[in-house]
Amino acid sequence: xxxxxxxVVTGARAAIPQGAGRSGPVAWMAIPALVLFGAFGILPxxxxxxxxxxxxxxxxAIHPAGLTSWRAELSDxxxxxxxxxxxxxxxxxxxxxxxxxxxxxxxxxxHQRYREFLAALFFIPLLLSSAAIAIxxxxxxxxxxxxxxxxxxxxxxxxxxxxxxxxxxxxIFIVSWQFIPFHSLIYQGAVxxxxxxxxxxxxxxxxxxxxxxxxxxxxxLKYTIITSSTLMVVGSLTFFDLIFVLTAGGPADAxxxxxxxxxxxxxxxxxxxxxxxxxxxxxxxxxxxxxxFRRLGGDASESQLEGA
Amino acid sequence: xxxxxxxxxxxxxLAAGLPVAGAALAACGSSGPSSSxxxxxxxxxxxGAGAATYWFLSGQPQQAIREDSIKRFNAANPGGQITTTExxxxxxxxxxxxxxxAGQGPTIIWGWGGGxxxxxxxxxxxxxxxxxFDQNPAQKERRFPSSxxxxxVNGKVYALPAETVTPIIFYYNKKVFDKVGVQPxxxxxxxxxxxxxFNSAGVAPFSLGGQxxxxxxxxxxxxxxxxxxSEVFQKVFEGKPDSWSDPxxxxxxxxxxxxxxxxxxxKGFSSITADSNADLAVFYTGRAAMMVHGAWTYGTxxxxxxxxxxxxxxxxxxxxxxxxxxxxxxxxDTVGNPGQYYSISSKASDAAKETAKxxxxxxxxxxxxxxxxxxxxxxxxxxGVDSQFPPGGDGDFxxxxxxxxxxxxxxxxxxxxxxSPTQAETLLDNIAKLFQLSVTxxxxxxxxxxxxxx
Numbered sequence: 130x131x132x133x134x135x136x137v138v139t140g141a142r143a144a145i146p147q148g149a150g151r152s153g154p155v156a157w158m159a160i161p162a163l164v165l166f167g168a169f170g171i172l173p174x175x176x177x178x179x180x181x182x183x184x185x186x187x188x189x190a191i192h193p194a195g196l197t198s199w200r201a202e203l204s205d206x207x208x209x210x211x212x213x214x215x216x217x218x219x220x221x222x223x224x225x226x227x228x229x230x231x232x233x234x235x236x237x238x239x240h241q242r243y244r245e246f247l248a249a250l251f252f253i254p255l256l257l258s259s260a261a262i263a264i265x266x267x268x269x270x271x272x273x274x275x276x277x278x279x280x281x282x283x284x285x286x287x288x289x290x291x292x293x294x295x296x297x298x299x300x301i302f303i304v305s306w307q308f309i310p311f312h313s314l315i316y317q318g319a320v321x322x323x324x325x326x327x328x329x330x331x332x333x334x335x336x337x338x339x340x341x342x343x344x345x346x347x348x349x350l351k352y353t354i355i356t357s358s359t360l361m362v363v364g365s366l367t368f369f370d371l372i373f374v375l376t377a378g379g380p381a382d383a384x385x386x387x388x389x390x391x392x393x394x395x396x397x398x399x400x401x402x403x404x405x406x407x408x409x410x411x412x413x414x415x416x417x418x419x420x421x422f423r424r425l426g427g428d429a430s431e432s433q434l435e436g437a
Numbered sequence: 438x439x440x441x442x443x444x445x446x447x448x449x450x451l452a453a454g455l456p457v458a459g460a461a462l463a464a465c466g467s468s469g470p471s472s473s474x475x476x477x478x479x480x481x482x483x484x485g486a487g488a489a490t491y492w493f494l495s496g497q498p499q500q501a502i503r504e505d506s507i508k509r510f511n512a513a514n515p516g517g518q519i520t521t522t523e524x525x526x527x528x529x530x531x532x533x534x535x536x537x538x539a540g541q542g543p544t545i546i547w548g549w550g551g552g553x554x555x556x557x558x559x560x561x562x563x564x565x566x567x568x569x570f571d572q573n574p575a576q577k578e579r580r581f582p583s584s585x586x587x588x589x590v591n592g593k594v595y596a597l598p599a600e601t602v603t604p605i606i607f608y609y610n611k612k613v614f615d616k617v618g619v620q621p622x623x624x625x626x627x628x629x630x631x632x633x634x635f636n637s638a639g640v641a642p643f644s645l646g647g648q649x650x651x652x653x654x655x656x657x658x659x660x661x662x663x664x665x666x667s668e669v670f671q672k673v674f675e676g677k678p679d680s681w682s683d684p685x686x687x688x689x690x691x692x693x694x695x696x697x698x699x700x701x702x703x704k705g706f707s708s709i710t711a712d713s714n715a716d717l718a719v720f721y722t723g724r725a726a727m728m729v730h731g732a733w734t735y736g737t738x739x740x741x742x743x744x745x746x747x748x749x750x751x752x753x754x755x756x757x758x759x760x761x762x763x764x765x766x767x768x769x770d771t772v773g774n775p776g777q778y779y780s781i782s783s784k785a786s787d788a789a790k791e792t793a794k795x796x797x798x799x800x801x802x803x804x805x806x807x808x809x810x811x812x813x814x815x816x817x818x819x820x821g822v823d824s825q826f827p828p829g830g831d832g833d834f835x836x837x838x839x840x841x842x843x844x845x846x847x848x849x850x851x852x853x854x855x856x857s858p859t860q861a862e863t864l865l866d867n868i869a870k871l872f873q874l875s876v877t878x879x880x881x882x883x884x885x886x887x888x889x890x891x
Binding site for chain 1: 857
């Protein structure tokens with residue numbers, strides 16, 4: 130797992146607003162962070178890169194093997210499939226989560242008492258571990274003993290995790306259920322930062338609620354959307370625990386993403402060289418995405434705050 | 438990479454899945470196993486010069502039997518104590534590999550034999566026990582001969598066959614059979630007829646925990662052995678190129694897909710895991726009429742199935758012939774786990790190795806331990822142990838297992854354990870796809886041929 134950590138860190142950092150850390154003379158304060166990042170981010174990454182050019186079964190000696198692992202991995206149709214699954218998960222979970230998170234976030238930004246109460250409730254899924262969530266859903270969705278059978282409701286007794294399309298849909302649903310609270314929280318904070326004067330002015334000009342939402346709220350949330358999307362997209366690259374417990378990549382390989390493919394190849398198939406090649410691919414994809422989202426952020430000097 | 442062991446029986450609740458996942462995630466850190474010296478000696482430091490370490494699987498009832506053997510050994514040998522560390526099944530598999538790779542393994546390595554053992558041997562991690570067996574011929578003599586295959590690599594014995602023998606059994610629910618008015622199958626044609634009859638009666642024909650993958654594999658093992666005998670897989674095992682291209686393999690794969698297409702397996706089988714025992718539950722509750730599964734499931738069905746076992750509703754037999762007229766395989770052949778395997782680390786100190794060997798000679802599978810295994814509903818792999826079986830239903834089942842194991846002309850080790858981990862993973866992956874109908878038999882054969890000998 131260490132192998133996949135760095136891109137997340139990089140991604141998250143890259144997306145955090147710019148400018149604050151560029152003050153110059155306090156650069157030395159970054160040293161502790163740099164040391165930690167070097168020891169636990171860069172160094173393992175180099176190890177992974179080295180191992181990807183070897184053949185190793187995880188037990189015996191490590192044999193340098195040049196490009197053997199890379200050739201095996203790149204010619205394996207399983208890689209393309211795993212990449213495809215990874216991107217599909219990324220795209221659909223983003224597509225489902227973003228609009229819902231924004232809407233819930235905007236809703237929760239209101240200061241009414243009942244909204245604050247609901248905000249606390251919405252937060253609960255985030256407190257559960259992915260493994261626990263997967264086990265709970267697995268039990269609920271069991272076609273023979275699950276919710277459908279228990280309530281005598283045949284519509285719920287689908288082969289939820291055994292059918293290729295359904296299993297993928299269920300996965301997206303659970304991921305969204307788990308992470309929408311987190312992203313809602315981000316949007317809630319961001320919406321509260323929007324100066325009330327903007328809305329007052331809009332109201333005076335006769336703008337309705339929907340017009341206000343699209344003309345004020347959405348543009349003001351631009352950077353929040355980028356931050357939240359970066360977290361979602363780069364985070365979804367490394368989905369492992371939930372899928373591992375829920376479907377183990379199945380049925381067949383319908384939900385086997387890159388992270389799972391890496392684990393199975395390395396720790397179940399004993400092909401550490403190939404698994405490390407997958408890890409390198411994962412790092413590169415993560416870095417590319419993080420950079421892409423940074424680009425999307427545009428010029429950092431543009432401020433959203435009042436008076437700028 | 439087969440998680441199948443007798444400890445499966447202990448996965449009584451869904452909650453058992455939690456440590457599985459947690460352990461997998463903790464694979465790069467410490468997974469927090471429970472560790473103890475059986476004598477309250479205060480840690481390994483107090484255990485003396487001959488101190489040995491022993492890692493094994495947790496999960497009742499096997500765990501208690503293993504612990505008890507160590508306790509008795511330590512009480513009798515104050516000079517050479519054995520310290521134990523227990524691991525949950527899936528956590529152990531990752532941990533032992535990593536530990537051996539880092540030279541941090543235990544003195545006594547608990548294992549499954551076969552391809553996994555071979556990878557330890559290739560890395561020079563385990564001690565050759567051939568000479569030990571030559572010096573202790575009685576130890577060799579008293580065990581089932583079939584148990585040594587999976588302990589032998591390149592003609593040398595690297596592990597002590599221990600614990601219990603667990604063949605795969607064809608189970609059927611007598612209550613459901615009576616209700617539908619049918620008899621147990623005697624051929625593949627019978628099976629296909631039964632599938633139609635059960636489906637039209639609204640009962641699923643076969644239970645299957647398909648997400649675990651090795652559960653599906655048991656079907657292939659039996660079909661291929663019945664159709665073509667043990668030679669075909671033997672060639673794969675020996676790494677002969679294109680061994681999967683034998684026409685019997687295609688026949689076997691086609692039959693499996695026919696069965697899937699005929700709705701032979703319970704709805705949702707590909708999302709059922711064997712760890713949760715849901716595959717057993719659909720069988721003993723009568724939602725499915727038949728099941729091909731390991732002998733180790735008997736205890737769970739007895740404990741959880743109400744009067745299913747005690748009321749005599751559980752039927753069991755060896756897997757039927759495919760076509761008695763043309764089968765090349767012997768109908769007495771069986772597949773499964775011929776035993777569990779204890780190896781000694783080659784990196785351990787000589788004194789620790791001596792302690793381990795003493796443990797092997799004096800305590801493993803002694804009378805007390807055998808009684809405990811029998812009491813737990815299992816058959817220790819010791820000749821003549823059938824004289825100790827209790828009378829009644831359990832005794833009948835134990836006798837059946839004993840006879841299947843002792844009389845099998847060929848007791849094949851599960852494929853995924855016999856093969857190297859790399860081949861096993863490809864095998865299991867393609868088997869899952871086969872049952873999902875997402876590969877054709879021809880693709881399956883070429884995918885598997887590609888990894889022979891790897």
